[in-house]
Amino acid sequence: MRLTGLSAFPITPADPEGRVDLPALRRLVARLREAGVDSIGLLGSTGSYPYLTRDERRRALEAALDEVGDWAPVLVGVGALRTDEAVRLAQDARAAGAAAGLLAAVSYTPLTDDEVFAHVATVARESGLPLCLYDNPSTTHFRFGPELIGRLSRLPGIVAVKSPGQEPQAVAGHLAGLRTVVPPGFSLGYSGDWTTTEALIAGADAWYSVVAGLFPQVAVDIVRAVQRGDAAEARRLDARLAPLWTLFREHSSLRVMYACANLLDLCRAAPPRPILPLGEEAQGRVAEVIRALDLR
Amino acid sequence: MRLTGLSAFPITPADPEGRVDLPALRRLVARLREAGVDSIGLLGSTGSYPYLTRDERRRALEAALDEVGDWAPVLVGVGALRTDEAVRLAQDARAAGAAAGLLAAVSYTPLTDDEVFAHVATVARESGLPLCLYDNPSTTHFRFGPELIGRLSRLPGIVAVKSPGQEPQAVAGHLAGLRTVVPPGFSLGYSGDWTTTEALIAGADAWYSVVAGLFPQVAVDIVRAVQRGDAAEARRLDARLAPLWTLFREHSSLRVMYACANLLDLCRAAPPRPILPLGEEAQGRVAEVIRALDLR
Numbered sequence: 373m374r375l376t377g378l379s380a381f382p383i384t385p386a387d388p389e390g391r392v393d394l395p396a397l398r399r400l401v402a403r404l405r406e407a408g409v410d411s412i413g414l415l416g417s418t419g420s421y422p423y424l425t426r427d428e429r430r431r432a433l434e435a436a437l438d439e440v441g442d443w444a445p446v447l448v449g450v451g452a453l454r455t456d457e458a459v460r461l462a463q464d465a466r467a468a469g470a471a472a473g474l475l476a477a478v479s480y481t482p483l484t485d486d487e488v489f490a491h492v493a494t495v496a497r498e499s500g501l502p503l504c505l506y507d508n509p510s511t512t513h514f515r516f517g518p519e520l521i522g523r524l525s526r527l528p529g530i531v532a533v534k535s536p537g538q539e540p541q542a543v544a545g546h547l548a549g550l551r552t553v554v555p556p557g558f559s560l561g562y563s564g565d566w567t568t569t570e571a572l573i574a575g576a577d578a579w580y581s582v583v584a585g586l587f588p589q590v591a592v593d594i595v596r597a598v599q600r601g602d603a604a605e606a607r608r609l610d611a612r613l614a615p616l617w618t619l620f621r622e623h624s625s626l627r628v629m630y631a632c633a634n635l636l637d638l639c640r641a642a643p644p645r646p647i648l649p650l651g652e653e654a655q656g657r658v659a660e661v662i663r664a665l666d667l668r
Numbered sequence: 669m670r671l672t673g674l675s676a677f678p679i680t681p682a683d684p685e686g687r688v689d690l691p692a693l694r695r696l697v698a699r700l701r702e703a704g705v706d707s708i709g710l711l712g713s714t715g716s717y718p719y720l721t722r723d724e725r726r727r728a729l730e731a732a733l734d735e736v737g738d739w740a741p742v743l744v745g746v747g748a749l750r751t752d753e754a755v756r757l758a759q760d761a762r763a764a765g766a767a768a769g770l771l772a773a774v775s776y777t778p779l780t781d782d783e784v785f786a787h788v789a790t791v792a793r794e795s796g797l798p799l800c801l802y803d804n805p806s807t808t809h810f811r812f813g814p815e816l817i818g819r820l821s822r823l824p825g826i827v828a829v830k831s832p833g834q835e836p837q838a839v840a841g842h843l844a845g846l847r848t849v850v851p852p853g854f855s856l857g858y859s860g861d862w863t864t865t866e867a868l869i870a871g872a873d874a875w876y877s878v879v880a881g882l883f884p885q886v887a888v889d890i891v892r893a894v895q896r897g898d899a900a901e902a903r904r905l906d907a908r909l910a911p912l913w914t915l916f917r918e919h920s921s922l923r924v925m926y927a928c929a930n931l932l933d934l935c936r937a938a939p940p941r942p943i944l945p946l947g948e949e950a951q952g953r954v955a956e957v958i959r960a961l962d963l964r
């Protein structure tokens with residue numbers, strides 16, 4: 373399996389006690405199927421994986437896989453603070469039929485490169501699940517450097533890296549730097565929705581997208597424009613979404629996506645506490661942007 | 669209860685599956701009692717609280733309280749990623765008889781001040797456990813600013829703050845800044861062992877100490893010197909420990925304390941994975957420092 377194109381990361385609607393609302397999750401996943409995204413990133417950071425128990429993560433995965441069927445691979449967050457817990461989550465994911473796991477370097481005590489190497493190697497070896505390295509320093513406070521990515525990319529079962537968004541003028545260099553340290557065919561992808569159009573134009577393999585988890589069509593249109601070589605059209609579609617990117621940067625994409633999903637009546641769910649829903653004024657701005665951009 | 673003087677933070681020895689070694693924990697706690705520390709900080713960051721289940725945290729607390737008896741208050745880490753989980757941990761701690769809870773702003777999705785305020789207020793209200801705010805940006809990546817500390821210090825049950833270590837030239841100003849925002853009697857304390865002697869001399873109420881969790885006597889001597897007004901002697905005792913502080917800064921106090929506890933045959937335990945024990949060369953340096961400083 374090679375991760376390419378658009379990977380859509382939905383929220384995981386749950387009640388205040390952390391029980392996943394499976395019908396609402398199925399509704400979100402069905403939208404992704406209908407829009408034809410290339411893969412689904414279940415239980416990513418936007419899917420609030422670290423806030424859910426192992427049982428709830430398994431319930432969510434099984435429902436999503438059932439809804440998806442065969443039409444697209446599902447990758448699933450298997451990160452955890454403890455190595456043994458991440459192993460169990462990856463084993464669960466493989467048993468359920470996920471195509472790959474997304475493994476972040478979740479930390480409390482700051483970790484060294486050698487510790488993260490051993491953590492990832494153990495999860496890959498003990499689970500047999502193909503893994504995408506999840507480099508998300510804004511949540512884990514660990515940064516995968518090129519040297520570590522190079523070492524890990526040579527382990528059996530490590531197939532991809534999801535890197536954080538880069539500045540437009542830096543992304544081509546970042547991508548070229550990673551290409552020199554990973555084997556051919558290793559997938560290099562990016563998150564940070566407001567930066568990823570330039571990453572795709574620069575030759576990135578995949579866009580790990582928060583907006584696509586709820587509004588897949590606008591993201592599919594950008595990816596397809598890049599794929600047919602129409603960078604100008606991709607940039608035009610991306611520029612049109614600028615008001616949404618402003619909200620993402622200001623309030624985090626997770627909080628904005630919860631507000632959108634509720635405003636669209638796709639679910640009645642708040643983020644897991646201590647994360648709070650957006651206040652009324654911010655929700656008003658979100659509603660305006662949804663209307664102005666005709667998001668649906 | 670007012671937190672003053674020396675609060676000693678032991679490691680929590682556990683097996684690779686995360687089951688706490690209660691006899692070893694009791695041995696560590698008994699050393700603290702014999703040295704006459706002013707309070708015990710169980711399941712702090714050095715006690716690897718976020719890596720242990722609720723059941724194991726309760727087992728550790730009950731054993732420690734039984735070992736401590738009436739001679740000193742026990743404060744205990746009740747932090748968790750989810751608010752409801754932190755509430756349950758604080759309720760457990762109160763039911764078991766802990767004097768106070770230590771509540772860090774554990775985060776994955778970065779939190780706002782309003783979110784942390786609501787989190788702390790909920791835990792205090794739902795548990796009835798007195799709380800010490802645990803400002804530990806190096807692990808939680810959330811920083812409690814003076815404005816937030818001021819707001820929280822006015823809530824019933826919020827009794828103290830444990831601030832991160834400050835540069836020697838900055839600590840008096842930091843302390844004075846906090847005094848202006850908290851009510852009289854609110855306890856202001858510091859962690860970061862290599863910085864705390866100056867904090868105590870500047871008038872801090874408490875030292876939350878990692879070294880005291882294993883080598884209580886050297887820390888008791890520093891605190892008592894400050895308390896009797898002998899700053900010169902406190903500084904001399906602190907300067908003598910410089911080789912240990914170097915190791916703490918280089919490898920983290922947690923990893924060094926595990927190495928020390930094993931070298932002293934107080935337990936056979938490694939930190940929870942993915943955290944790795946120190947390598948051979950670093951362990952050799954730790955052994956040398958233990959010998960040179962006659963730590964026991």
